Amino acid sequence: MSEAKDFLTTKTGTLLEQESEDRFWLNMGPQHPSTHGVFRILLETEGEVVKNVKPIIGYLHRGVEKISENREWMGALPLTDRMDYLGAMSNNMALTLPVEKLMEIDVPRRAQWLRVLALETNRLASHLLFYGTLGLDLGALTPFFFAFRQREIAQYLLELLSGQRITFNYIRYGGVRGDITPQIEREFRNFISGFKPAFKEMWDLVEGNEIFRSRVIGVGKSDSDLLIRYGVTGPILRATGVKRDLRKDIPYAAYDEFDFNVVTHDKGDTYSRWICRYHEMGESLKIIEQCLDGMPDGPYIKKMPFFFKPPQGEIYSAIDTPRGDLGVYIVSDGSRFPYRIRYRAPSFCNLSVLPELLYGQLIGDVIAILGSFDPVFGEVDR
């Protein structure tokens, strides 16, 4: 194995040297089936036990912030779809929110409700993917297909609304792109009635399973202090018992008009994260149902010019995406082009705590913990 050691260099080309004879560096990624994209972790292992962790990111860096500065405000919107490509709706929402604040646009109520509908459907689809991929990471194939069968329908619904399956570009400044029609509403109701038994099945398939439980319970334990210090948000923080959800705390869109619970769990391990995301799906379903039942009348968009010029100023605002807080910081110099757009990506902050949690775990657990973080590397690298 002497030659293989030479290949293990960081992005700089700095050689990694093992500390003792018993250890070696294991390079996981950027091409690896379970790193959820192009993530690279260098693990110094002693047998199977991880003793040192070096995460390396940036393999999917496309310079979204730089490109956004060279486009009109409207043109920056479809770029956000490409960041968190599993929860693209919330990325659209995150950018429209500060711009609307800055321009003081009153978004019609129906538009806000449609936004909530789209956001929650997207959250459902995103968590369904998490459900499937965590199963894959643990070596079970079937949960993935169970989840994808439902996710496919959710994507279809979003396609009916927005016209695309993943990169929606649906939530626009001032409202949404298209209205909901009776036909689409019917499809939504069909989905809900079909989803409920499938949702129960997904629980039965995985939750009671002793092997699954022993793989996730107590693995990657974290406490809320550590996570807050690292700026970790979303279901991962909620899994440590912190009841914090921006949908409740600082309601955007029309979330203050809906009745839903913030799901928390107390252990802070992989199992808790799984439970949190699973029950969040149920809450999303509740919100979708309320949306369909009480959709208000009115216009679905407040018309505004394509090439608009927001006033000078800067705004920081954040929303709750399926992965955590997506903060957007915009600076406008009063021209047609944004002066600066900064995305505070939730996966980016969540991943930074990874070395703390991985120390002393087994290689199999590394995969499980990474899977429970549910990172999206389009968002980490931007």
Add this chain to the structure above:
Amino acid sequence: MKILNWRVRNVPVGKITVLLFGIAFFLFIAWQAWAFTDYWSFEPVFDSIRNAFLDLRKNFGGPGQMPMGLYNTIILTLKLLGVLVVLLLVGAYSTYVERKILAFMQDRLGPTRVGPRGILQPIADGLKLLQKECIVPLGADANFHYLAPVICFIPALMGAVLIPFGKGMIPVDLNVGILYFFALGAFGELGIFLAAWGSNNKYSAIAGFRAVAQLVSYEIPMAFAIMSVVLLSGSLKISDIINAQVDGLTAHGGLGFPIWFIVPQFLGFLIFFLSAVAETNRTPFDLAEAESELVSGFHTEYTGLRWAFFFLAEYVNIFIGAAIIATMYLGGYAGPELPFLGITLSSVFWFCFKVFLIFFIIVWLRGTLPRLRVDQLMMTCWKRLIPISMANFLLTGIFVFANTVRLTPQLWTVHLENSAYTSIAALVGILVLMFGLAWYFARDLMKPLKERET
């Protein structure tokens, strides 16, 4: 460009090696079978062939009799060739069956494109793999890299000579039958470890460590489960084990009534089944080729035909494992005679049915369960399976011993008269101690997992 420069060998060294090993394998099998065989099970068939030969000689008026050695070699080669073809087909088609079963379990269709309902898919896969380039990674130990798939594949094929396909259809009925199967299982590990070492890949290396630890550990409960069955049947020979289940009679008397060993040996069956799943690297014990952790483990660096050898070996091993389970616990080819089929064909049918049942359960587990972690895998073996299998073995021993004494008291009178109570007391003491210890260590295991502190 050092890092991208794979050393690709276009010289068909690999194929030649494989061919040579193939020939060596045949010679080896032939010699082995010749040396250890008691009688030919395909007696009527081969009698007719021999008669044909004899007729031929008569017709041509050749001198003297055909030498028996030559005759035996020809017959044996024919038999083994048949087994080989059957086995390769089974190996290829069990992938198809598995893919279909898994697909239906997972709400999809599986292969549908090649042939009607995708029935020709394995053949297309095989042809594709044949054309692929065999790549040896830079820095790999090329010789071991070539050798490993062959070493994996040969024991798998060698195990096939034991399988009782039907009544009177055991290719080679060795008198050490089940021990031979066990020895081959140990042989296969060598191939896996060589592949892991020869690939010069850290994932493969870890997989190698895992595989050796796992396979060596799981052989112990497996051996105990096998030995319990052997105690009951009184023989290592495959045909004897089946007969003991069919008519209840063994060399030392037997139970006296026909019963499949799954009933008295239910625990043994469970243990053997789990160990067989572990030995063949299947979910939930597929740690050595963990797709999501180790990027398919020991065969990460293999391509083309060499990879296909691993693949075939895995499926052939599953087939053999299922066949051995069916033989030892489910009465082998025993079963009621079906209408229109005759005794031989219905026995073949029953054997295939039982093997398929076991195979289906293995696939079913794969469709449901996640993978264990390394420490849990070892714990399952050493803390659960081995104690239980040992206790099972001991109790079977006592039972069989008592049964034998009951059947043939005159043989035992002398030995037992004086020390009977002492030995019984000692046995009870040992057992109580053992159970106490087991209970003490297993308290943790008996709690429901929810209460356990993990």
Add this chain to the structure above:
Amino acid sequence: MLHDKKLFLKKLESFFDEYGELRGQLIFIVDRSKVLECLSLLKNDKDLDFDMLHDLTCNQKKKGLELIYQMHSTKNSYWITIKSLIPSESLIAPSVTPLFAAADWHEREAFDMFGLKFNDHPDLRRILLPDDWEGFPLNKEYPLGGFKDIKPIWAYEEAEDLQNLPERDLLDSPIMKPEKKKKKLKIIKEDE
């Protein structure tokens, strides 16, 4: 947002040079020498209780870089913004990693994108871009296409052109020459 403006003004009186409010968001401008002190007050004061560094980024101004901290309180759910102007003559700022572990990657990103250096940062390397990248892309003088003239892929119309793509000689690049850095074999971090 529930924040009490007067409370902030009172507590932070000794730190900020000026403050502003835009659409309900408080912004304090703090000298860079006081940033660490200010953030530690915000973190440790029980009335304020800003336990999370929500975001850290930069913004280019004419005089230099503006370092922006978005402080967040998880219990009270509000944000305030702390800004500090780093003159372009000396692009150095204090690292707040000891206070907030979240600052680690954010500061690395700020260094990566703007070239702002942080004192006492444990591991200041580029994070998103390769380590041998030239320039700091989010600065306004950095062109959108980069300094190097890279042809977009559709500029190569024929397959032969694709074959003859200008090849980066990996052996000559620092990636394949670890010998140069043999002195620092043991560490991953490099002092930039």
Add this chain to the structure above:
Amino acid sequence: MNVQLETITNISMIFAIVMFIILMLFAFVVIRSSATGIKGGLRLVLEKFLRNFEQNDTLEYPGNDRVMSHRWRGRFVQMIDEKGRMRCDACQLCAQACPDNLIEVLPEGKGRDKRPRVYTLNYAACHNCGFCVDICPSDAIRFSRDFETATYDRTDAFSHNDNESLVFNLEDLVAFESSVYPELFDASSPGDVADSLGYFKQKNIFQADTYEGYEPMDEDALKIVEETVHENEEKDYEIPEIDE
């Protein structure tokens, strides 16, 4: 037979059987504590197997194509009006709205007869944001439901000559295939598909003054475009001040 021996054998038989039962119980407890939850999953998977053995909802893709929804944002096509003329009057708005500058329009003619002479769409680099169709004031371009736009070679996608090319010119974009999706291209078609048509009719989601700056469509239109592009490059960044 020796009575004593018989007793011994009987005792040991009974002992062995009893211990067997105890062992079974023990194993049962161990199994129950560690593998009960598996039961539900196994049953579920078997049910799925038996159900899917008979019927399955999966579409076999090449052959059974999925119909995309009415709002599907595929490659757009140029609409033709009742007189058989193109609706597009080369106003350049789509080219302006395209964030990636993938649309190139060169006009020809004057006044009402103004039509595009060259209209190119570089679909290979398009990311389907849909702004071009949204902004069009004369409903001259609409999305098709074409989604199979893969090519075998990367270079094919960008070349201007190849059949598989994703660089579309005017002839490619004109909706001559209106028979494929008649409801999509017939402005007066009623019925359930009104969903899509309703969407297209009320798709003018931008304010009217969006179009004001671009109303006069002279030959100078190109100059205006160039100027705006220069404006982009030379724009002066003013530092925003904070409100007091």
